[in-house]
Amino acid sequence: MICNKCMVPPIHLKFEHSTGFVENFNIPAILCAMVSEAFCEISGKVQAVGFRAYAEHEAKQCGVTGWVRNTEDGRVEVLVQGIPEHIKYFIEVLNEGSVLAVVENISVDWRSPQQLFTDFVVKY
Numbered sequence: 149m150i151c152n153k154c155m156v157p158p159i160h161l162k163f164e165h166s167t168g169f170v171e172n173f174n175i176p177a178i179l180c181a182m183v184s185e186a187f188c189e190i191s192g193k194v195q196a197v198g199f200r201a202y203a204e205h206e207a208k209q210c211g212v213t214g215w216v217r218n219t220e221d222g223r224v225e226v227l228v229q230g231i232p233e234h235i236k237y238f239i240e241v242l243n244e245g246s247v248l249a250v251v252e253n254i255s256v257d258w259r260s261p262q263q264l265f266t267d268f269v270v271k272y
Contacts, residue, residue, distance in 0.1 A: 185227065185258070188225065192251045195224065197249040202249070203216040212235055
């Protein structure tokens, strides 16, 4: 069904709760345009220094959702969703890192969300 106001068809998204429960929604395209997503790869001394807990805490402060996880090669990956300005600020905060972290590089890939998250979690 096409939105009568913007004449754009709705976007079908999966909504995953932190409990793992998944709901499917048809979201008006205009609302989806307000939410952005960035996939970040962080390199440097970012494992075993409290970086994931730091990212989780700061994400909640910035009002963004998504997840953070370690990779086998020593990097940290972050998928973050929210208003673009909030995401940009969150990435700046990630660049500062936790007290013991040394962030050398953050690569950022901006995307359109295919699934919306309700909170920010550490993935293991």
